[in-house]
Amino acid sequence: FQVSKIEKAVVSTQSTGKIPDPSVTGGLTVDDLVLVECALNNPYETVEETATIDQEEEYLCAYVYFQVSKIEGEGLGHYSDVAEATMRYPLFKTCVDFVNELNADEANTAEFEVNFFCDMTQEEKSPYSQGNPPGMNPPGSSYDGGASEVNSSTQVTGSFILLISVFFNLAI
Numbered sequence: 001f002q003v004s005k006i007e008k009a010v011v012s013t014q015s016t017g018k019i020p021d022p023s024v025t026g027g028l029t030v031d032d033l034v035l036v037e038c039a040l041n042n043p044y045e046t047v048e049e050t051a052t053i054d055q056e057e058e059y060l061c062a063y064v065y066f067q068v069s070k071i072e073g074e075g076l077g078h079y080s081d082v083a084e085a086t087m088r089y090p091l092f093k094t095c096v097d098f099v100n101e102l103n104a105d106e107a108n109t110a111e112f113e114v115n116f117f118c119d120m121t122q123e124e125k126s127p128y129s130q131g132n133p134p135g136m137n138p139p140g141s142s143y144d145g146g147a148s149e150v151n152s153s154t155q156v157t158g159s160f161i162l163l164i165s166v167f168f169n170l171a172i
Helices: 002-015 035-040 047-051 056-068 082-104 122-131 149-167
Strands: none
Touching: 035 056, 047 082, 056 082
């Protein structure tokens, strides 16, 4: 059952334009891959496996797996055409390299992984940053370089006073 489900996903991947143009894949096409193998084998199941992705064929195979493994309602939906897949493939490759770089840094105690952010632009990732839309990050967050940290205690105190006045129906 699983193989037939994967084969259907692979056929869907080929026919709906989820494979990027060869201009960004070092000339590789779907004909250069064993798509069912790409779809069945999670190339980033472990940190060690992800670290081995360093050849164009491995990136493209990982990208196929990334596409057929998308979870409905999580991250971006399926791509509309080859142009979109072509635009997103370099984002994915950069993300895989970044994940590998973070995992190779012995100063990091966490393990990083490929996830649904890997094919997003910075603008598309922005709404996920602390649950706030662009420009609406809390004082002292990493997004303002700590510039507002000086004012954060004033803002928190002001917010607390406003909350108390609303709760007790007081006029300030």
